[in-house]
Every structure is written in structure tokens, then in C-alpha cells.
Amino acid sequence: MTFPADEIFGSGTNLSVLQMSSRGVVIFLLALIMIRVSGRRSFGLRTPVDNIISILLGAVLSRAVVGASPFLPVMVTCFIVVGIHRALAWFIARYPSFSSFIEGNKILIYQDGTFLEDNMKRVQICREDVMQGIRRQTTTEDLDQIDHIYIERNGEISAIKKK
Missing domain, CATH: 1.20.1270 (Substrate Binding Domain Of Dnak; Chain:A; Domain 2)
Incomplete structure (x- = not known):
């Protein structure tokens, strides 16, 4: 049946x-x-x-x-x-x-006009990846306008503009 x-x-x-x-x-x-x-x-x-x-x-x-x-x-x-x-x-x-x-912490990858190469190697990211994230988020390539750049816990790049 x-x-x-x-x-x-x-x-x-x-x-x-x-x-x-x-x-x-x-x-x-x-x-x-x-x-x-x-x-x-x-x-x-x-x-x-x-x-x-x-x-x-x-x-x-x-x-x-x-x-x-x-x-x-x-x-x-x-x-x-x-x-x-x-x-x-x-x-x-x-x-x-x-x-x-469980999720990690944000990692600083740019500060005071300098890329922090050791941190970038640690998260396996290159400058062009960082610049792509900067262009997407801030619509600029001018690093003189950027104070800090982080790679966030989810892998996204975030930038803090200078005041």
C-alpha cells in the first residue's frame, strides 16, 4: 500500500x-x-x-x-x-x-601613513586587497585622508578617515 x-x-x-x-x-x-x-x-x-x-x-x-x-x-x-x-x-x-x-578580533593593518607588513602577512592580505577595500568603502585612494585601516573579524576591510 x-x-x-x-x-x-x-x-x-x-x-x-x-x-x-x-x-x-x-x-x-x-x-x-x-x-x-x-x-x-x-x-x-x-x-x-x-x-x-x-x-x-x-x-x-x-x-x-x-x-x-x-x-x-x-x-x-x-x-x-x-x-x-x-x-x-x-x-x-x-x-x-x-x-x-570563536570569531577573533579586528587587526590593524595601516596606521600613521604606514602599512603594518607583519599584520598583513598574518592575515594573508596584500596592499592591492587593502586598496580595493579602501576604494569601496571611502571612494578614495588617497591614503593621506586615512587614519587607520583594519581587517575586521568577518574579513572585510574598514578604514577610519582622519578628522
């Missing part, structure tokens, strides 16, 4: 276009709920922890869409990953030392 759900969603990896599409719709809606539960930082800050959840959820959820893994274990795993992310975000927001350990 087949259940109507089997006709709509199929089972195993031999899925029709309709079955895979149906799974895709359900996964999309569940992923939307997971992202809302996870919080805005998941796709806003783009720190390493936030990137991990994006990659991991995508990889695991895709298994349910294509039928490579059973639906229920995939969903449970994803909600556990979202719960871990939510817990980490809670600790990061409340404990600065934990935040520094």
Missing part, C-alpha cells in the same frame, strides 16, 4: 521531477523557519561561525531534496545545527572573551 505522501515526495534516490520539486518546496519553507530561528546574524555578519551554518545547512538540506538521506534525520540534524548556532551567538553576544576566541 502506498501513502499519498510517497506519491508526492517519493522515497530513496529515484525521484521524479514532481517529487524532487515537492521536496524542494518543503525544504525551502523549513529552511526559512530555521533561518528565522537561527537569527539575523546567520546571513548578516558573515563571520566564520555564520559561514559554517550557511554551508552546513545547505549541504545537509540538499540531501533531503535529492533523497540521499531520510527526511526526518536531515531535519533533526539541521535543527540541532541551528540550535548550536543560536547558542554560540548567545555566548558571543554576552561574553567578549568567548567572542574573541
Whole structure:
């Protein structure tokens, strides 16, 4: 005896276009709920922890869409990953030392008219990468207007203009 759900969603990896599409719709809606539960930082800050959840959820959820893994274990795993992310975000927001350990700190790469070469090597960034970030953020290439340049925890370059 087949259940109507089997006709709509199929089972195993031999899925029709309709079955895979149906799974895709359900996964999309569940992923939307997971992202809302996870919080805005998941796709806003783009720190390493936030990137991990994006990659991991995508990889695991895709298994349910294509039928490579059973639906229920995939969903449970994803909600556990979202719960871990939510817990980490809670600790990061409340404990600065934990935040520094998990996400790192901003690193100064330019100060007083000088590029700090040791710090740039440490974060594996070259001058042209820095200049690209400066042009994007400040719309200038004139370093005489810039007081400090940092590479932020999420890898973005930020510049503080002179007063």
C-alpha cells in the first residue's frame, strides 16, 4: 500500500521531477523557519561561525531534496545545527572573551601613513586587497585622508578617515 505522501515526495534516490520539486518546496519553507530561528546574524555578519551554518545547512538540506538521506534525520540534524548556532551567538553576544576566541578580533593593518607588513602577512592580505577595500568603502585612494585601516573579524576591510 502506498501513502499519498510517497506519491508526492517519493522515497530513496529515484525521484521524479514532481517529487524532487515537492521536496524542494518543503525544504525551502523549513529552511526559512530555521533561518528565522537561527537569527539575523546567520546571513548578516558573515563571520566564520555564520559561514559554517550557511554551508552546513545547505549541504545537509540538499540531501533531503535529492533523497540521499531520510527526511526526518536531515531535519533533526539541521535543527540541532541551528540550535548550536543560536547558542554560540548567545555566548558571543554576552561574553567578549568567548567572542574573541570563536570569531577573533579586528587587526590593524595601516596606521600613521604606514602599512603594518607583519599584520598583513598574518592575515594573508596584500596592499592591492587593502586598496580595493579602501576604494569601496571611502571612494578614495588617497591614503593621506586615512587614519587607520583594519581587517575586521568577518574579513572585510574598514578604514577610519582622519578628522
